[in-house]
Amino acid sequence: MEQQRNRSPNAAVPAVTCVDLRKEFRRKGKGPKTRVALDDVSLEIPRGECIAILGQNGSGKSTLVRLLSTLLLPDGGSARVFGHDVVRETKAVRRLVNRVSVEASFFKKMSSSENLHYAARFYGMTPSETRTRIPEILERVGFPSDRRGEPMEALSRGMQQKVALARALLTSPVLLLLDEPTTGLDPRSKLEVQEFIREIRTVHDSTILLCTHDLAEAEALAERVGILDRGRLLALEPSAELKRRYGADTLEGAFLAATGRGFEDEIDEDELERKVYA
């Protein structure tokens, strides 16, 4: 409990502040020597808000999440999480943030319970704490208790993603970064995960940055929706205002009008990053 109090950030400070945030990756071969992943992005997320960032693959969504998670170093501008600089105050930022990405990312031979136990240790949770907390949290995400001992590789993708949510929630993050958490899930698992995201907001008072290319998901979960295109944040507004601004009836129409491209013209971000060399 004391641990929780010590890391409770000041409510008046925005959860996320990015000013002219820039990230470039050098690349080898013909063509431009650098690829701009984030192009002077500025945004502010007040505490407790859920915002969704829409963008094609390769638009810079994951780069933004990685910069806020202290996994990348920016090439320009600044980013702060509850007032802490993501470059100079990494430890303070890491205590406040957790993340769920499109890949569940676990030790596949280890069980869900084992994966959660060791992950919790990294956040200072003792065995006596995790012994009660992990079964509770797995139950809350709807993970069957009789499968807690099974290796992760034996679980479906939907099940793995539930464990990923449980891992993020276990550390009670005040800023939750969700990078396409429902991509590739079947409709039922998708709805369950979305319902759980709503619950996280109401129960934990977490601030959520949701990166997605699911327009319905963005509209359903977020108060404001941003459009990120080739590293540039074109807009960040409530979806109704976004539609009004671009004279569109739907969010998809607004996205098309803003970017001049549809989601079908996607670029594979992983493929792009594989071409990136130092």
Place this chain on the structure above:
Amino acid sequence: MRALALSLRQELIGLAGVVERNVYLTRRYLLWDVAFFVWTVANTLTIVFIAEGIELAGGQFDVQRATTTLLVGAVVWAYLGIIFEFMTETVGWERWEGTIEYTFMAPLSRVMHLGGSGLFAVIYGLVRACLLFAVVSLFFDLSLGDANYLAALALLVIASISFFGIGMMTAVLPLVSPEKGMQLGFVAQGMLLVVSGVYYPVDVLPGWMQWLAKLSPATYALEGIRDAILDGGGLHWRHVWPLLVIGAVTVPLGLAVFRVGETYAKRTGKLKRSG
């Protein structure tokens, strides 16, 4: 003061977490470990039988002593291999599983993260080294009457500080080169093998290599352990102080090298790539 104590407590819990994870993984891959142990036994036997082979070929020397000398070299070499393997896997395995980003974004200092891997490697390595020594001993008539096992074990533990420091430098290689970094770890291990007198006295090396041998912690560990096993020597300061000095240099140096590699990976986006 209270905040510092709380922070230290959390760091130690994190360190224990790394050990705990490696225990889980070892349990899950237990049969593989048995297979690797059998391979290490076979490999050690091929080396130790060399002494008996030379005698059969007409060589005149103390076979018992030569056999024991080779066995100590092979066991220390296997132990060193385990330390380096675990340290290099700290990054390599996590890249393969895809968990590396979750580990690197956790509020655990790098020294504790790597320290957890090192601690587990030392415990696991000591168990394996003792088992290897015991199993291979059964095949030979060794001169172990005066052996001071406690001193030998203590020297191995002290030498582990330096091995851990060098291991941190090899652990960074998969970060810098996801494709070839793991293999590069073997290069560092191989360099120590050549200069440290694992299977021969360092006196047979050319002068410049003998100078390199003085910088290798394995040289002092092997000398001291052989002295303890063959002649019942104790924990001599002449073996201990170089190990402590090398450890005091390699641990902070290893951490600094790892930090440079981590910064490079974060700047270039290599943390994410799986190779």
